[in-house]
Amino acid sequence: EVQLVESGGGLVQPGGSLRLSCAASGFTFSSYEMNWVRQAPGKGLEWVSFISGSGNNIKYADSVKGRFTISRDNVKNSLYLQMDSLRAEDTAVYYCARGWVVTPGLGSFDFWGQGTLVTVSS
Amino acid sequence: DIQLTQSPSFLSASVGDRVTITCRASQGIRTYLAWYQQKPGKAPKLLIYAASTLQSGVPSRFSGSGSGTEFTLTISSLQPEDFATYYCQQLNSFPPGFGGGTKVEIK
Numbered sequence A: 001e002v003q004l005v006e007s008g009g010g011l012v013q014p015g016g017s018l019r020l021s022c023a024a025s026g027f028t029f030s031s032y033e034m035n036w037v038r039q040a041p042g043k044g045l046e047w048v049s050f051i052s053g054s055g056n057n058i059k060y061a062d063s064v065k066g067r068f069t070i071s072r073d074n075v076k077n078s079l080y081l082q083m084d085s086l087r088a089e090d091t092a093v094y095y096c097a098r099g100w101v102v103t104p105g106l107g108s109f110d111f112w113g114q115g116t117l118v119t120v121s122s
Numbered sequence B: 001d002i003q004l005t006q007s008p009s010f011l012s013a014s015v016g017d018r019v020t021i022t023c024r025a026s027q028g029i030r031t032y033l034a035w036y037q038q039k040p041g042k043a044p045k046l047l048i049y050a051a052s053t054l055q056s057g058v059p060s061r062f063s064g065s066g067s068g069t070e071f072t073l074t075i076s077s078l079q080p081e082d083f084a085t086y087y088c089q090q091l092n093s094f095p096p097g098f099g100g101g102t103k104v105e106i107k
Helices: none
Strands: A003-007 A010-012 A018-025 A033-040 A047-053 A059-062 A069-075 A078-083 A092-100 A108-112 A116-120 B005-007 B010-013 B019-027 B035-037 B045-049 B062-067 B070-075 B087-090 B102-106
Touching: A003 A092, A018 A033, A018 A092, A018 A116, A033 A078, A033 A108, A047 A069, A047 A078, A047 A092, A047 B087, A059 A069, A059 B102, A108 B035, A108 B045, B005 B087, B010 B019, B019 B035, B019 B087, B035 B062, B045 B062, B070 B087
Parallel strands: A010 A116, B010 B102
Antiparallel strands: A003 A018, A018 A078, A033 A047, A033 A092, A047 A059, A069 A078, A092 A108, A092 A116, B005 B019, B019 B070, B035 B045, B035 B087, B062 B070, B087 B102
16 A cells, blocks of 8 residues: 655744655655645645656756755655745645656656645744 | 646535536646545545546546646536545646646535
């Protein structure tokens, strides 16, 4: 059974840092792209970042570029999101999601974690 | 960036109703579109990918159609468990953004 379990969320002051983790199980982690998606309270979904299976291809949303860093450890079956220079507008539930490429185009997000809440406030 | 516009943003319907949600892309995205369902406090769930292919385990009352810039998600007979928010997502190019969502509520 595919499982994605996020951790690392919490309350942080503006300008602070936080590192999110996503532990994957039930599939060959290195064979899949992974993404981070966030959802501010009461708002819609916002894609944040992408990393290829090998880790060689990385993309970011403009809203987080230069502040967030995505990475993965294919030995530990884990995905990470290092978040620096946090702002109030980064407050959201952060989900990791598996990218599933079965047709041309980018992979749709077929499995999601339960999410971890990040609150940026003084 | 490609923008996705969903309509309506809110929909009130009864059990058994046929429901259609539209997603329009700001430029052509071929059939590189997915639909997700999200219930309160839960993660989104993939319903349809490649515009019209039903994800495994998703009831057949859900269907998707369209290509290019206009897409639809149809629920043929709304069930109590279908009351949720639905999002489209384009998978043609980065960033793989989402539409603003359509909340389906009980009339």
